[in-house]
Structure formats: C-alpha cells, structure tokens
Amino acid sequence: MTVLLSWRHTPWLVLSILSLVSFAFAHMIEVTASRKECFFEDLHEHDQMTVTYQVGEGGHLDIDFWLTDPENNVLAKHIRESTGTASITAEKDGRHEYCFSNQMSTVADKTVSFNVHGIIYVSEEADVTAPVEREIRSLAIGLTSVKDEQEYIVVRERRHRDTAESTCDRVKWWSVLQALVLFAVVAWQVYYLKSFFEVKRVI
Numbered sequence: 001m002t003v004l005l006s007w008r009h010t011p012w013l014v015l016s017i018l019s020l021v022s023f024a025f026a027h028m029i030e031v032t033a034s035r036k037e038c039f040f041e042d043l044h045e046h047d048q049m050t051v052t053y054q055v056g057e058g059g060h061l062d063i064d065f066w067l068t069d070p071e072n073n074v075l076a077k078h079i080r081e082s083t084g085t086a087s088i089t090a091e092k093d094g095r096h097e098y099c100f101s102n103q104m105s106t107v108a109d110k111t112v113s114f115n116v117h118g119i120i121y122v123s124e125e126a127d128v129t130a131p132v133e134r135e136i137r138s139l140a141i142g143l144t145s146v147k148d149e150q151e152y153i154v155v156r157e158r159r160h161r162d163t164a165e166s167t168c169d170r171v172k173w174w175s176v177l178q179a180l181v182l183f184a185v186v187a188w189q190v191y192y193l194k195s196f197f198e199v200k201r202v203i
Contacts, residue, residue, distance in 0.1 A: 026151060028056075028113040029100070031063065036101035041116065043090040049118040050087040051098055052148055054155040059108030061159065064101040070094025080104065083152070113155055117144050 031037050041049055055061045062080040067088065069075055075096075076086035090096065102110050119141075 026113070026115045026147075028111065031100050031102040031110045031112055033105045033107055033109055034103055036064075036099050036103055037112075038097055038099040039116075040095045040097040041118070042094070043096050043118070044093050044120075045090055047090045047118060047120055048087070049090070049096065049116065050085065051114060051116050052083075052085045052152070053100065053112055053114035054083045054152055055081075056111045056113055056155045056158055057162070058102075058110035059105050061110075062104075063110055063112055064104065065099065066101075067096065067098040069096055113151060115148050115151065117148075 029037055043049060051065075051067065053063070053065060055063050060080075061082045063078075063082070064080065065076075065078040065084060065086070066074055067076040067086050069090070070092060071094075075088050078084045078086070086098070088096070100110075100112050100114075102108075
C-alpha cells in the first residue's frame with residue numbers, strides 16, 4: 001500500500017498534516033543559455049515521485065528534460081518541450097536526478113517553474129492509520145493536484161499576457177511606421193505636383 005506519510009499516533013495528527021503539506025515542493029528557476037540545472041531526490045524502493053514543469057519565458061519556450069536513477073539509467077526524457085510531466089516508481093534505493101537543459105540555445109535564457117511531489121511507500125504491516133487519517137491523505141493528494149493545476153494556469157496566463165502585450169507593441173509601432181510612410185508619400189506627391197505646374201522663366 002502507498003501513502004504519503006506514516007502516522008503512528010493520533011495525537012500527532014496536526015503535525016502530520018503540516019508534514020503532508022510540506023511534502024510537495026514548488027520551484028522557479030532560470031536556466032541560462034548553453035547551461036543545464038540539475039536536482040536530486042533520495043528515494044527508497046517503491047517510493048513514487050512526479051515532476052511537472054512549465055517554461056514561462058525565454059526563446060521558443062522549450063526546454064530539454066530528463067530523469068535518471070542511481071545507476072544513471074534514463075527513466076524519462078523530453079526534448080524541446082514547453083510543458084511536461086514525469087512520474088516514476090523507484091526500483092532501487094538511491095539518488096534520482098532530474099535536469100533541465102538549455103544547451104540547445106546559445107542566446108536565450110529560459111524561466112522554468114516546476115513542482116516535485118511524491119508518495120512514500122509503507123508496507124501493509126506498517127500501515128496502522130485510522131480511517132480519518134486515510135481520508136486526510138487522500139485529501140492532501142487532491143489538494144496537490146489542484147495546486148499543480150493552478151500553478152500551470154498562472155504560468156499559461158503569464159505567457160498569454162506577455163504574448164498579447166508583445167503583439168500590441170508590434171501593432172502600435174507598425175501603425176506609427178505606416179503613418180510616417182503615408183506622410184512621406186503625401187509630401188512627395190505635393191512637391192511633385194507643385195513642381196509639375198511651376199512656370200519656368202527664361203531670361
């Protein structure tokens with residue numbers, strides 16, 4: 001059976017809830033051009049871990065991502081993705097590493113927001129939790145999913161707002177350029193017509 005945390009005594013219920021909330025981690029990092037950023041989690045066999053990410057700013061809003069086990073075997077790999085999710089169940093104890101790579105870009109820095117949350121495996125013999133505690137754990141899992149979805153929506157809204165503002169700026173400057181060209185053409189036409197009807201004197 002898999003659970004988020006192991007409770008052994010009901011009096012520790014409040015502390016358990018606080019521990020449960022802190023089990024999920026949210027981060028925002030900047031991955032500079034031609035660089036990569038790596039992180040790790042120490043997992044035990046049968047532990048579960050999920051990494052969700054979203055590129056918020058920079059370049060074509062894409063990033064390379066991979067996740068490896070303690071023996072450096074690739075468990076998940078995404079190439080030039082703007083958003084993604086990777087979920088694993090550890091098959092062995094040890095350090096599991098995940099990286100965000102911007103090595104494909106030589107100019108643009110990328111801003112990446114990501115969440116890491118997991119489930120610690122507890123055997124049937126060790127699971128002596130009360131029904132109310134199981135409900136709390138189930139609720140915590142649901143809250144984590146809602147939190148991930150909210151952060152994804154916030155990042156998407158920021159991307160769309162930046163795109164809209166950039167489009168407005170382009171439209172504004174294009175309108176200014178068109179007005180300048182129009183005035184230049186009108187001035188040239190007036191000058192041309194005026195010179196066409198001028199009477200030249202010959203002395």
